[in-house]
Amino acid sequence: MEIQRNCKCGKEHIFTSEVIVKEGALQELPRLLKQYCAKKVFLIADQNTYAAAGKSVSEIVEAENVKIVKCIFGEDALEPDEHSVGRAIMYYEASCDVVIGVGSGVINDISKIVSNVAGKPYIVVATAPSMDGYASATSSMTRDGLKISLPSKCADVILGDLDVLCQAPAKMMASGLGDMLAKYVSICEWRISNLITGEYYCEDIAQLVREALKRCVDNAEGLLKRDKEAVKAVFEGLVIGGVAMAYAGVSRPASGVEHYFSHVWDMRGVEFGTPVDFHGIQCAMATYHAVRLYEIVKKHTPDYEKASAYVTAFDQTAWEQTLREFLGKGAEAMIELEKREGKYRKGTHPARFKIIADNWERILQIMDEELPSSEEIAKLLKTIGIPIDLTTLGVDTECARTTFMATKDIRDKYVLSRLAWDLGILNELAQQIN
Ligand SMILES: [Zn+2]
Numbered sequence: 001m002e003i004q005r006n007c008k009c010g011k012e013h014i015f016t017s018e019v020i021v022k023e024g025a026l027q028e029l030p031r032l033l034k035q036y037c038a039k040k041v042f043l044i045a046d047q048n049t050y051a052a053a054g055k056s057v058s059e060i061v062e063a064e065n066v067k068i069v070k071c072i073f074g075e076d077a078l079e080p081d082e083h084s085v086g087r088a089i090m091y092y093e094a095s096c097d098v099v100i101g102v103g104s105g106v107i108n109d110i111s112k113i114v115s116n117v118a119g120k121p122y123i124v125v126a127t128a129p130s131m132d133g134y135a136s137a138t139s140s141m142t143r144d145g146l147k148i149s150l151p152s153k154c155a156d157v158i159l160g161d162l163d164v165l166c167q168a169p170a171k172m173m174a175s176g177l178g179d180m181l182a183k184y185v186s187i188c189e190w191r192i193s194n195l196i197t198g199e200y201y202c203e204d205i206a207q208l209v210r211e212a213l214k215r216c217v218d219n220a221e222g223l224l225k226r227d228k229e230a231v232k233a234v235f236e237g238l239v240i241g242g243v244a245m246a247y248a249g250v251s252r253p254a255s256g257v258e259h260y261f262s263h264v265w266d267m268r269g270v271e272f273g274t275p276v277d278f279h280g281i282q283c284a285m286a287t288y289h290a291v292r293l294y295e296i297v298k299k300h301t302p303d304y305e306k307a308s309a310y311v312t313a314f315d316q317t318a319w320e321q322t323l324r325e326f327l328g329k330g331a332e333a334m335i336e337l338e339k340r341e342g343k344y345r346k347g348t349h350p351a352r353f354k355i356i357a358d359n360w361e362r363i364l365q366i367m368d369e370e371l372p373s374s375e376e377i378a379k380l381l382k383t384i385g386i387p388i389d390l391t392t393l394g395v396d397t398e399c400a401r402t403t404f405m406a407t408k409d410i411r412d413k414y415v416l417s418r419l420a421w422d423l424g425i426l427n428e429l430a431q432q433i434n
């Protein structure tokens with residue numbers, strides 16, 4: 001991937017990983033091993049991903065007379081936590097000079113940490129187009145029982161062999177497209193935030209993501225039929241999502257309020273053992289519901305009296321208590337974030353409301369330009385077998401409503417739930433989720 005210098009947004013966009021997506025991409029491994037002067041490779045996989053591609057990788061590595069040390073996780077669901085990272089480290093040998101992770105989500109997250117700590121080059125051999133973490137420099141982990149985004153490193157080489165990717169389980173492919181659909185909301189919110197808060201925005205990056213998303217949607221019908229073009233579009237789209245985040249230096253181009261729904265459910269899963277599904281499946285379902293809420297907001301007209309009354313009556317202490325009950329330990333970081341950020345400071349609301357009211361037509365235009373209708377999202381989800389009914393995720397209506405209200409507290413980013421709070425319609429909007 002190229003480096004774009006002197007973008008008109010004022011930033012230098014840097015992403016230096018090599019991305020190879022094609023049929024037979026595994027055959028690039030001998031060249032890569034030579035490039036990194038590999039004498040001993042450390043391979044991380046689980047039983048499934050080892051069968052999918054790890055075995056082929058091992059054979060290719062050994063045929064090059066390069067030694068290989070393996071850490072293969074078992075059949076149990078692999079948790080991205082201290083135990084799995086520790087296990088990988090215990091198999092690691094200091095004389096290894098390249099780390100190869102064979103897998104998708106958790107395997108990639110663990111491998112990124114190992115290669116980062118070991119200071120060795122990292123090649124990820126993707127086994128499923130399932131989530132947008134391939135090109136990201138962080139690992140989505142659970143540490144001390146808390147979901148965190150841990151700085152690790154981006155793979156030096158992202159290897160997407162279409163012969164491997166097309167064999168991925170259907171649900172993982174659906175998850176990948178689901179993670180892409182989230183980008184409708186992400187880009188929309190990035191622009192709205194740019195308008196309301198003055199947050200940095202780059203149109204070139206947004207356009208890169210829009211085009212990748214369009215290729216995915218145009219090919220959606222073929223995805224579960226394992227059509228190579230469709231699988232390629234989703235895998236490349238997910239990589240581009242990561243590249244866009246690296247270019248921007250923030251997660252804005254690829255994640256918005258829909259990702260925070262998913263984040264809340266993941267946090268509750270860690271804390272209370274409630275059910276969780278694949279990242280992309282959760283994001284896709286949340287995208288549908290977020291788009292529906294946007295459709296309701298579009299019918300609203302900013303009303304200062306209403307907004308002001310709502311903000312005046314907002315009880316921050318009571319809300320923090322709700323967060324603690326709803327999310328457990330994870331709530332503390334969110335409450336701390338508010339102390340630094342002050343989004344609920346009542347004195348700053350009038351100025352923000354004025355910007356919103358003065359720019360309302362422009363905000364509605366952004367929503368119209370970026371968001372498809374909720375029916376279109378529902379149709380796409382149906383094509384790939386993802387339901388829109390949140391109870392299938394184990395999320396009842398009450399939980400879904402509190403989830404939406406809590407999305408504004410996850411990160412210091414201006415998303416739909418914050419706009420609704422500023423407009424004084426957050427509670428009534430939450431009531432519309434069903
Ligand atoms: Zn730019």
Ligand SMILES: [Zn+2]
Binds near residue numbers: 179279
């Ligand atoms: Zn994602």
